[in-house]
Amino acid sequence: MKLTRGRRIVAAATCAGLAGSLLSIALTPAVAGEPAAPTQKTPAAASTPAPQRAAGVVYGLDGDVKVAASTLASAAGTGPVRVASVVAEAAGQPGVVQFDSAVPVERARAAADAVAKLPGVAWAAPDLLLTADATPPVNPSDPDFRKGLQFNIWDFKSSRPSPKDGSAVALPAGGYGTKAPVFWKKTKGKASVVVAVLDTGRTKHPQLDAHTVAGFDMIKDKSSARDGNGRDANPQDQGDWGFDPSGSLIPSSWHGTHVAGIIGAIQDGKSVVGNAPGVRIQHVRVLGAKGGTISDIAAGITWASGGTVSGLPKNKTKAAVLNMSLGGAGRCTDYPALQKAIDGARSRGSVVVVAAGNESRDAGGSVPANCKGVITVAAVDQLGQLTSYSNYGSVVDIATTGGEDPYYGPYLLIKSTVNSGKKKPESPALGYMMGTSQAAPGVAGAAALLASTGLKGAALENKLLKSVRGFPSYSFYTDSNCTQALCGNGILDLSKA
Secondary structure (H helix, E strand, O other), X not given: OOOOOOOOOOOOOOOOOOOOOOOOEOOOOOOOOOOOOOOOOOOOOOOOEOOOEEEEEEEEEOOOOOOOHHHHHHHHOOOXXXXXXXXXOEOOEOEEEEEEEEEEXXXXXXXXXXXXXXXXXXXXXXXXXXXXXXXXOEOOOOOOXXXXXXXXXXXXXXXXEOOOOOOEEEOOOEOXXXXXXXXXXXXOOOOOOEEEEEEOOEOOOOOOHHHEEEEEEOOOOHHHHOOOOOOEOOXXXXXXXXXXXXXOEEOOOOHHHHHHHHHHOOOOOOOOXXXXXXXXXXXXXXXXXXXXXXXXXXXXXXXHOOOOOOOOOOOOOOOOEEEEOEEEEOOHHHOHHHHHHHHHHHHOOOEEEEEOOOOOOEHHHEEOOOOOOOEEEEEEOOOOOEOOOOOEOOOOOEEEEOOOOOOOOHHHOXXXXXXXXXXXXXXXXXXXXXXXHHHHHHHHHHHHHHHOOOOOHHHHHHHHHHOEEOOOOOOOOHHHOOOHHHHOOOEEOHHXX
């Protein structure tokens, strides 16, 4: 279903902090000083994705057939594409032909087609680069939950101004937040429940450190990883800073730290709190300076959920919930390795939560949002309407608050844990972002609370998708009213659980 939007787009649609974000959307970042209460919203501009790129070719073989690395490299390296290395298929994991640099996806697809024609090759596809679905931090500061600034969890206001004329719009008790505090009467989450954050990695933060378990760095490409090596047991976020076309620094996003805080920042009485402050967090680093490849993300899904990845130690703290606030244009059916990893995770009892994407288009064209078996999350604003940036459509399962452009002050963005460093990590901090990246961890945190009651697998998924309230309907900006066809089962509401 195609949606014609009449609302505003002010903030960058995807994470501008990812240096060389190969699938990012180039819109204007949210900045301080936006008009406090405009009489009319800025019409949405058509979003034009940057050229899509791939880091290589991922492939699978027929049964026990062996294909020489030199044969694979020769097939993939035709034309202007140069092959840097070949990682052979092993232990049920796909093989990867890695290019010496990222290339347009059309060029990678031609290389994949050549590999697919080789005898013994069952399938081959571009090793697509995906990016995080959020904007970078805005003005780090330290107000706390009791001041009512975490409206994504509980909105203390009984009404908020209409985006059209500023008139008061009544809100239900708790607004359109996750309502996690209602569930906290039962549990704030058990330490036995682990949520894996497949993202940019970890930075130290006092609200996360004590309940962070060992994770892993899945990034093969040394230049993207920025840590001098390939895959290793240290998921430290090395920064995804870069430069814009004018040469100005785009600071590191610390996206994985922000997402982790929304899931489970501990309640310290000083600042923010996560949706499930009692659970444990596991960082699986899959996004680097260049974004993240399908092959690395698939390996991260398998490892986090307790599966076997060739050459890597087994995960000793298997994750009950996986959060992937990342994505790019494509269809999951074109990437068997990714769907196989998701299927494997679910077979081991893990629940996979993913962001719908921030291109204001049908999420059916975004991966992993359109993969089977995932819980795809759209973002609504403080009034429960579809945000100006959120993807939508039949593949969306549920919606929750993801933040919206700050027409009425900076606190309409989502506040969580970040880092103060411009390039490399420095001091722990708090900051604001918006996006389906910020909506997905709200749902992942809710899933972790449900897992803490003993639910798992399909039973957990079913309970989560029934823990919703209906979509509100307004006479202003009617094209932003959510329906089940656009935004899934409803808006997450843990009071319903």
